Amino acid sequence: MAHITASVYTSHVPAIGAAIDLGKTGEPYWQPLFKGYEFSRQWMKEHTPDVIFLVYNDHATAFSLDMIPTFAIGCAAAFQPADEGWGPRPVPTVIGHPELAAHIAQSVIQDDFDLTIVNKMDVDHGLTVPLNLMCGSPAAWPCPVIPFAVNVVQYPVPSGRRCFNLGQAIGRAVESFDAPLKVQIWGTGGMSHQLQGPRAGLINKEWDNRFLDRLIADPEGLSRLPHIDYVREAGSEGIELVMWLIARGAMSDVARDAASGAAKPTVAHRFYHVPASNTAVGHLILENPA
Amino acid sequence: MSLDKPYLDVPGTTIFDADQSRKGYHLNQFCMSLMKAANRERFKANERACLDEWPMTEEQKQAVLARDLNRCIALGGNIYFLAKIGATDGKSFQQMAGSMTGMSEDEYRQMMISGGRSAEGNRRIGEDGDAQANRQPQGKAGAKAGD
Numbered sequence: 267m268a269h270i271t272a273s274v275y276t277s278h279v280p281a282i283g284a285a286i287d288l289g290k291t292g293e294p295y296w297q298p299l300f301k302g303y304e305f306s307r308q309w310m311k312e313h314t315p316d317v318i319f320l321v322y323n324d325h326a327t328a329f330s331l332d333m334i335p336t337f338a339i340g341c342a343a344a345f346q347p348a349d350e351g352w353g354p355r356p357v358p359t360v361i362g363h364p365e366l367a368a369h370i371a372q373s374v375i376q377d378d379f380d381l382t383i384v385n386k387m388d389v390d391h392g393l394t395v396p397l398n399l400m401c402g403s404p405a406a407w408p409c410p411v412i413p414f415a416v417n418v419v420q421y422p423v424p425s426g427r428r429c430f431n432l433g434q435a436i437g438r439a440v441e442s443f444d445a446p447l448k449v450q451i452w453g454t455g456g457m458s459h460q461l462q463g464p465r466a467g468l469i470n471k472e473w474d475n476r477f478l479d480r481l482i483a484d485p486e487g488l489s490r491l492p493h494i495d496y497v498r499e500a501g502s503e504g505i506e507l508v509m510w511l512i513a514r515g516a517m518s519d520v521a522r523d524a525a526s527g528a529a530k531p532t533v534a535h536r537f538y539h540v541p542a543s544n545t546a547v548g549h550l551i552l553e554n555p556a
Numbered sequence: 557m558s559l560d561k562p563y564l565d566v567p568g569t570t571i572f573d574a575d576q577s578r579k580g581y582h583l584n585q586f587c588m589s590l591m592k593a594a595n596r597e598r599f600k601a602n603e604r605a606c607l608d609e610w611p612m613t614e615e616q617k618q619a620v621l622a623r624d625l626n627r628c629i630a631l632g633g634n635i636y637f638l639a640k641i642g643a644t645d646g647k648s649f650q651q652m653a654g655s656m657t658g659m660s661e662d663e664y665r666q667m668m669i670s671g672g673r674s675a676e677g678n679r680r681i682g683e684d685g686d687a688q689a690n691r692q693p694q695g696k697a698g699a700k701a702g703d
Contacts, residue, residue, distance in 0.1 A: 280649055295669075326636040330588040331581055349591055351643025419636055421573040458672075462635045463626060464694065465568030465687035466653040467664060469672025494562045498679045502569050503635075541668040543650045 268366070268443035271315060273513040273531070274306075274452040275481070275550040276399055278322060280391040281543035283355055286398050299547060302537035303399045309534060309551060310400045314408045316447040317363045319370075319436065321512045322392035322454045324415045325350070328384075334420050335382035337432065339374075340389075340413035341367040348388035357394050357403070363410040366443055370412070373439035379432050389413050396454045399549075418455070418506050423493065426508045430489035433515020434522050453513030455506025457538075458499070459545035468501040469546045475538060477507060478548055482533060485514040503545075518554050529555040565680050568687035572634040580632020583620070586610045587637035596644045626656050658693020 282299070285291055291300045327348045329335065345360040371383055393413055401408055417423055424432075433451070440449050457474040460466050477500075480488040489511050496505045514520070519528045531552035539547045563571045570576065577584075586607065589595045599606045607617040619627035620641065628638050635652070642652040654664030667673060677685025686694055 284648070326584070326588065326634065326640070327591070331577060331584050331637075349593070351590055351596070351640040353593070419572065419634060420577050421571055460569065460673075461649060461653045462629055463568040463570055463656055463687075464658070464689075464692050465566070465673065465678055466656050467667055467673040468675060468678065468687070469668075470675045471671070473675070492562075497563050497566055497569065497571065499675055502566075502571060540671055543648065544653045544668060544672075546672070 268440050268445060268447040268449055270437055270440050270451055270516055270518070270554055271448045272313065272450050272534070272551060272553045273517055274396075274400060274450060275510050275513060275548065275552075276396050276452070276454055277456055277542065277545055277547040277549070278392045278395040278454040279542040279545045279547065280350075280395065283391045283395045283398065284352075286403060287356055299539050299542055302539055302547070302549060305535050306400050306549065306551060307402050310408070315450040316409055317366055317449045318409060318411045319414060319440070319449060319451045320393055320396065320411050320454070321414045321416060321452060321509045322396070323418045323506060323509065325390055325392055326419065327390035328387045328415070329417075331420070334417050335384075335415070336417045336424055337379065338382040338384045338387075338415040339367055339371050340384050340387055340415070341371065342385050342387065345387055345389045345411075345413055347394055348390045350390050355391065355394055357398065358406050360389055360393065360397075360407060360413065361410045363412050366440075366447065366449070367412045369443050370436060370439040373442060374432070374435045377435040377438070379435055384415075387413065387415075392454060396452060414512075416509050416512070418508065421493075423505055424508060425493070426489040426491050426511050429508045429511040430485060430515040433512040434520065436512065437516035437518070437521055440516070451513045451516045453510035455509050456500070456504055457507060457546040457548040458501050458504045460501030461503050461544055463502075465501070467544055469540055470499050470501075471538070471540060471546065473499040474546050474548055478536065478538070478550060481510060481514055481550065482531075482552065485511065485520055489515075514552075517552060531555070567678055567681045567683070567685065567689065570629050576632050576634070578632070580616075580634065582610050582612045583616045583628065583631065583633050584637035586612060586620075587633070587640040590640040590644050599644060623655070625652060657695070658697045659695035660697070663695040
């Protein structure tokens with residue numbers, strides 16, 4: 267059976283991608299940020315999974331206003347890095363895992379979560395920047411990736427509660443896949459940031475760190491936070507953080523059938539940094555008990 | 557029944573909901589066309605002619621020509637779509653976001669390096685934070701206006 271070994275949480279700021287692509291990671295502005303991911307790149311080498319299930323949002327790239335799927339699972343064999351307006355990022359093609367993706371879609375849809383199945387899609391910085399942060403800039407990504415795009419651009423976006431429950435369903439789906447795969451689930455985006463209007467540049471360190479605390483210790487309670495709290499406290503684009511609840515929901519301590527007192531995940535790494543461009547960067551690695 | 561919008565009392569913030577999306581559909585779809593290099597070149601060569609190919613309002617076209625992102629957003633634009641215009645101009649997200657505050661590029665950058673804008677006074681309209689309508693534009697531009 268497949269098994270979720272760990273979950274990874276990270277911001278996916280486009281400027282981080284630009285810094286990597288332009289060779290600026292050693293500059294004083296960027297040094298502290300990349301230092302915060304040194305542990306993660308080493309950890310990734312030592313814990314390379316067979317598949318990454320990568321939750322992110324499309325930023326008006328694959329999905330225009332013509333179609334706005336709330337939850338879209340990438341079932342293709344490969345996904346090309348998108349041209350977001352600056353030209354495509356010089357990063358490897360993302361190889362998918364169509365069998366596991368199809369299995370998860372089948373399982374989760376029959377579990378009452380109506381996913382959109384996507385067989386052709388380019389992937390933007392929301393997906394490729396986390397891969398760079400965790401894997402560096404290799405000639406090929408270390409394993410297949412299943413892109414899972416969440417609408418957080420046009421309201422209404424899914425609630426934290428819905429995301430958490432969906433994560434639980436994804437966890438069950440992975441555990442029922444009939445091959446001994448090690449799977450990581452990543453939740454990306456956030457933390458506090460606002461990219462629009464006179465309130466642009468909002469950062470809320472206290473709120474972000476409280477979010478990290480609760481994501482670790484009380485994800486079920488955290489999932490009840492209404493959208494307006496994210497907007498007011500973490501900026502209009504801070505709403506991306508609901509995606510972290512999908513990854514957290516897939517961890518074994520909060521599985522629907524988990525015995526009460528099921529072992530909590532181990533915090534392998536925690537990092538927080540302000541700023542990357544307009545954004546507060548948060549990062550966590552949580553390991554499931556072996 | 558109209559949409560429930562609990563977010564209308566957040567200062568300096570426009571939530572991109574179904575009403576905004578409907579208003580800005582053609583503006584945002586025009587922005588999407590700039591994802592293709594050839595369309596970026598065509599736009600740079602003749603902005604007005606490109607805009608006239610879209611059933612946008614004259615006000616929306618003027619806002620694009622002026623690169624007035626606050627105006628674009630008021631008229632239904634969304635920042636992730638509008639970013640394609642910025643990309644065409646060679647602007648970063650930070651330059652785009654900063655342009656909506658009235659601050660100079662350097663002032664905005666310094667604010668971010670110093671930890672960003674505080675949520676204090678900026679949670680609800682009527683508080684006294686720097687994102688409130690009566691404190692625009694921000695930075696030196698606002699200081700001059702207030703003299």
